[in-house]
Amino acid sequence: MIAYLKGKLVSKSPTEVIVEVNNVGYRLGISLFTFEQLGKVGETIEIFTYTYVREDALRLYGFTAKKEKEIFLMLINISGIGPKLALTILSGVSPDKLKTAIVNEDVGLLTAIAGIGKKTAQRLIVELKERLTAILPKAADWEKKDYLLRNEAANALVTLGYKRNQSIKAVDRVLPKLEKDVTLEELIKKALERI
Numbered sequence: 001m002i003a004y005l006k007g008k009l010v011s012k013s014p015t016e017v018i019v020e021v022n023n024v025g026y027r028l029g030i031s032l033f034t035f036e037q038l039g040k041v042g043e044t045i046e047i048f049t050y051t052y053v054r055e056d057a058l059r060l061y062g063f064t065a066k067k068e069k070e071i072f073l074m075l076i077n078i079s080g081i082g083p084k085l086a087l088t089i090l091s092g093v094s095p096d097k098l099k100t101a102i103v104n105e106d107v108g109l110l111t112a113i114a115g116i117g118k119k120t121a122q123r124l125i126v127e128l129k130e131r132l133t134a135i136l137p138k139a140a141d142w143e144k145k146d147y148l149l150r151n152e153a154a155n156a157l158v159t160l161g162y163k164r165n166q167s168i169k170a171v172d173r174v175l176p177k178l179e180k181d182v183t184l185e186e187l188i189k190k191a192l193e194r195i
Contacts, residue, residue, distance in 0.1 A: 028062035032091035
């Protein structure tokens with residue numbers, strides 16, 4: 001399976017690119033998000049790929065960001081969502097906004113994306129909310145330090161034998177109430193009191 005390509009960008013459009021690697025041109029389906037991140041035709045690019053194989057199809061999909069590829073893979077594992085619809089979703093909203101919409105159960109934002117009705121939006125929330133909550137801070141204004149501290153504390157609780165979701169919820173309950181200069185040890189102690 002091809003997981004990554006580095007080569008010359010031969011052509012690009014909002015839905016696909018052709019990348020030349022060692023005199024071979026690879027056509028990849030892309031989202032609008034990836035299209036906007038790409039450089040100019042003729043430049044060398046690096047792109048993460050996913051190889052889609054079915055009896056009647058062999059296609060490559062490309063992503064400039066690893067996080068976009070991760071969400072694409074989550075989307076196509078949901079019943080009724082294939083690669084084409086997954087790219088449509090990722091073209092309608094950035095990966096970060098999509099994560100936030102799912103975690104916050106924002107059906108309105110999800111149904112504003114072309115091809116997503118209310119039932120599909122609700123299925124996205126049901127199937128992905130728990131997985132995305134584990135990798136997305138709830139407070140949009142958290143600083144990077146808080147986000148890293150949150151993950152370290154949650155990882156420490158998992159090491160102690162607690163479930164990941166349980167650990168994250170405990171940390172999320174206490175972190176916003178603590179001082180900005182809270183230490184990892186203090187955060188873990190406070191989170192343990194909430195488990």
